[in-house]
Amino acid sequence: MNGSGLDNLIGECFPDVSVHKGVAGSIGAGERAIPAFVRDWLVSRYSVGGEPDRSRIQQFLAEHLPDKQQREFLRNRLMNGEQLTLLDGYEVTVDLRKGERVLKIPALDIFDAKVLGSIVDRNPLLLSGPVWGAGRLEYRFGEQGEVWMTEFHPMQTANVDLEYFLSQRQRFTVDEWRALLMRSMGYEPDRYTPTQRTWLIARLALLIQPRVNLMELAPKGTGKSYVFSQLSKYGWLISGGIVTRAKLFYDMAARLPGVITRYDAVILDEVQTIRLQPEGEILGALKGFLEYGEFRVMGFSGNSEAGFALLANIPIGPDGKPAGGARRRESLFETLPHWLRGEDATALLDRFHGMIPGWEIPRIQRDHIANGVGLRADYFAEVLHELRHQEQHADFVKQYTTAPGDADKRDVTAIQRLATAFLRLYFPDLHVGRDEFDHYCLQPARTMRSLIREQMSIMDREYQRQVAAVECVL
Numbered sequence: 001m002n003g004s005g006l007d008n009l010i011g012e013c014f015p016d017v018s019v020h021k022g023v024a025g026s027i028g029a030g031e032r033a034i035p036a037f038v039r040d041w042l043v044s045r046y047s048v049g050g051e052p053d054r055s056r057i058q059q060f061l062a063e064h065l066p067d068k069q070q071r072e073f074l075r076n077r078l079m080n081g082e083q084l085t086l087l088d089g090y091e092v093t094v095d096l097r098k099g100e101r102v103l104k105i106p107a108l109d110i111f112d113a114k115v116l117g118s119i120v121d122r123n124p125l126l127l128s129g130p131v132w133g134a135g136r137l138e139y140r141f142g143e144q145g146e147v148w149m150t151e152f153h154p155m156q157t158a159n160v161d162l163e164y165f166l167s168q169r170q171r172f173t174v175d176e177w178r179a180l181l182m183r184s185m186g187y188e189p190d191r192y193t194p195t196q197r198t199w200l201i202a203r204l205a206l207l208i209q210p211r212v213n214l215m216e217l218a219p220k221g222t223g224k225s226y227v228f229s230q231l232s233k234y235g236w237l238i239s240g241g242i243v244t245r246a247k248l249f250y251d252m253a254a255r256l257p258g259v260i261t262r263y264d265a266v267i268l269d270e271v272q273t274i275r276l277q278p279e280g281e282i283l284g285a286l287k288g289f290l291e292y293g294e295f296r297v298m299g300f301s302g303n304s305e306a307g308f309a310l311l312a313n314i315p316i317g318p319d320g321k322p323a324g325g326a327r328r329r330e331s332l333f334e335t336l337p338h339w340l341r342g343e344d345a346t347a348l349l350d351r352f353h354g355m356i357p358g359w360e361i362p363r364i365q366r367d368h369i370a371n372g373v374g375l376r377a378d379y380f381a382e383v384l385h386e387l388r389h390q391e392q393h394a395d396f397v398k399q400y401t402t403a404p405g406d407a408d409k410r411d412v413t414a415i416q417r418l419a420t421a422f423l424r425l426y427f428p429d430l431h432v433g434r435d436e437f438d439h440y441c442l443q444p445a446r447t448m449r450s451l452i453r454e455q456m457s458i459m460d461r462e463y464q465r466q467v468a469a470v471e472c473v474l
Contacts, residue, residue, distance in 0.1 A: 006180075020372065020373050042057050043057070064134070083150075084137045088107045089131065090131055103147075105137070131154055132155045133154035182374075186231070206267070212354075213290050222364065225237055225311060243274055274337070346459050349452060349459075357447075394416070418445035
């Protein structure tokens with residue numbers, strides 16, 4: 001089906017929750033970087049007869065989502081006693097020494113504002129932030145003068161009728177449905193090969209499948225983190241820097257569970273620049289979490305259904321393959337932190353269900369960005385979130401996969417969880433034949449698990465015999 005045919009099909013099947021991604025991508029706020037779900041929401045809200053009203057969109061942006069050039073003007077309005085309502089990605093930290101909740105307002109470059117405790121209590125994700133929403137701000141005179149948030153309304157996501165979504169699947173072929181997923185992610189499907197589409201869509205496994213743990217190694221510029229930073233409010237992404245036990249698992253001082261208990265997916269990007277603090281304690285808790293979905297930190301025990309991912313840049317040789325190459329019996333992890341290299345790292349690596357071969361995905365160019373109709377990012381993210389809770393897909397996979405009695409339990413678990421993720425993505429209505437299930441779900445799951453096993457065998461000879469065993473899961 002050509003691009004216009006796909007546009008018409010998506011528009012007919014999802015008239016209220018589809019948007020032209022090319023138009024949405026052209027919406028900007030000057031220097032402000034706004035996520036895809038905000039742009040999609042704006043275009044959908046201010047469209048008439050399918051055509052965006054650009055003047056109204058720009059008026060909304062100017063009034064509620066200003067760029068940094070308007071910063072001093074807006075600060076002056078606050079000081080003059082006006083109340084402002086700004087759409088922004090707000091975040092709150094807790095200063096226990098002063099007994100204060102500190103609000104960050106990126107649009108105004110204000111990082112020491114104040115917020116009512118009742119707002120934080122109703123919106124605890126602000127403590128993990130940023131959370132996009134409309135905040136009412138006012139200036140309060142005093143010895144120092146302070147900006148306060150007095151109201152906050154998180155962005156309303158599209159309502160999801162999951163039964164309707166499932167019913168529309170039958171109007172698409174597999175290729176058309178994969179194209180819909182790609183468009184909704186922000187990619188133009190015709191610019192990628194079928195294999196490349198598979199690995200791009202595999203990134204959604206974290207958002208649609210509980211407790212799936214992934215790694216992706218790729219050169220720079222392939223968009224590893226794009227999906228998680230732009231698509232869904234249910235993913236927490238950190239790129240480089242220091243990751244603490246308090247932030248990730250549990251903050252003893254504030255007595256607050258960490259981000260791993262609040263999101264569907266936790267992603268550490270640019271792993272080669274990340275420092276774990278304290279490293280040993282985090283790695284110990286992480287092994288337990290990756291295996292059982294539970295963790296213990298300083299006497300606190302918690303659990304979560306979040307998926308976990310590590311994303312890293314790796315060098316690429318002149319042949320377009322990883323320097324060393326996954327199939328050349330050389331480690332892909334030479335440039336990664338020491339806790340991901342050597343024999344001691346295999347216990348951690350074994351708990352990752354699969355690896356996305358990001359070196360097979362090309363660097364993103366302008367024509368790789370979606371330029372047709374796809375699902376609104378906020379709606380699409382809600383669908384993925386709702387599908388996580390449907391148990392029939394996992395039951396289907398367990399029924400249609402077999403393994404010998406001596407098969408490694410972690411291999412079986414990994415392949416079944418990955419196959420379930422692909423099943424939820426491609427055949428959410430479970431109308432799938434055995435050959436389709438094998439080709440689109442089971443085989444990519446085996447490939448992703450094999451890449452993990454292969455790297456483990458390079459690190460430790462003990463695992464060499466288990467590489468071929470992955471293929472026994474049928």
